[in-house]
Amino acid sequence: MELRQLRYFLAVAEELSFTRAAALLHVSQPPVSRQIMLLEAEIGTQLFERSKQYVRLTSAGQHFYDQARTLVAAANAAVVSTRRVAAGQVGKISVGLGGTAAHVFPDTLALFRRHHPEVELVLNPLNLAYHHAALLEGRIDVGLVVLPMDNDELETRKLIRMRLLAALPAGHGLATRRKLSLRDLASHDFIMVPWTKGRGFGRLTMQACRRAGFVPNVVQEAEPMESVLGMVAAGAGVAVVPESMEHLYGSKVAYRPIKEYYAAADIAIAWRKGDGSPILRAFLACCPGRSAPKRG
Incomplete structure (x- = not known):
């Protein structure tokens, strides 16, 4: 059973017309009729009563209609939520926010909250001196470091x-x-x-x-x-x-x-090298500054 078949079935069930359903789906009528026949064969029962005068759901078809609506709605919701995750619009990010970071990050945090209200911001009250270790240990996703820095496991951007x-x-x-x-x-x-x-x-x-x-x-x-x-x-x-x-x-x-x-002190935002999180990219987009070298 394919998602396409469910969508074809729902269109016919709501239009009670193969012709109108095909027009709604922007396809010709024969593929719609064929997919409905395949669906009925797979389920093992007739879903529509057909005649030259009408098309209407059988009792089994009415039951399947209710189930199919739920399945298609869930599939659509999964697509939407996945796209939002890929765009960094939902999820969680942990930020070091103690000492100097409390003076540097407020504008960035406010901007990020405004544009990504459904992302959970976990604020970790670490003094700047300990952001480096916390990043390497995975306790935070974003922090601050004092440049120059000679660790190849972290990326930085001077702020x-x-x-x-x-x-x-x-x-x-x-x-x-x-x-x-x-x-x-x-x-x-x-x-x-x-x-x-x-x-x-x-x-x-x-x-x-x-x-x-x-x-x-x-x-x-x-x-x-x-x-x-x-x-x-x-x-x-x-x-x-x-x-x-x-x-x-x-x-x-x-x-x-x-x-x-x-x-x-040259203060830089830092994150783990290779972290491709969309949420991290969205957070960095809210930060000022430019890429900074690790040595100097």
Whole structure:
């Protein structure tokens, strides 16, 4: 039994005319008559009473009509839903959304929700430093990484270049300056997010300080970055933080630009290489930015 036969049968049953059914189906009448005869032979009973004056359903034909409508409707629905899945309109995607990602992704998430309201967005509150591992382990489908990145298992697209700022306790001696060099911080105690694990701002800060000619004296590690700034506000030390955090702690923390050009983070969206998910493609289409190299 073919889906085409069911559609031919339904057309005849609703028009009660082989001629009108053929016209509705945009075919000639003989193929319609032949398919109905084959269908009746397969089922083993007559579905229509035929005469020169009328065509009408038998009792078996009426029962089969009700069943055929359900089958054809289910087939049509399967086609529609499959096309929607292929277009990335339904399904699920998991996104890393903690720390810096909470400042970078909101517009993208809002746009994606507007255009794909039936896709389930699973928001995973991971700090940026752990997006890399979460992507490789399959715990998230999309996340953020700090470039450059030397992992060939991930694809990236640069989204934003984020300057690093010196964060000082209010009233700190260096707060009188409009701009600082990293070397100005060399003799001060540092508060830092963990830099020996993860791939976020802790490691980036350590690299920038070493490039400036010193290793920071880290007296306390904390995470997330908001906790680091809380300790700075309490006078426990200084920190280097992304500019997205500048709004925190108001008058209790003084933020100052850093002179070195390399005191900046290139933030990229990342996903697993070879992930051909239509939903992923739809999400990436809602993101700004351009392809970024993994090395540099």
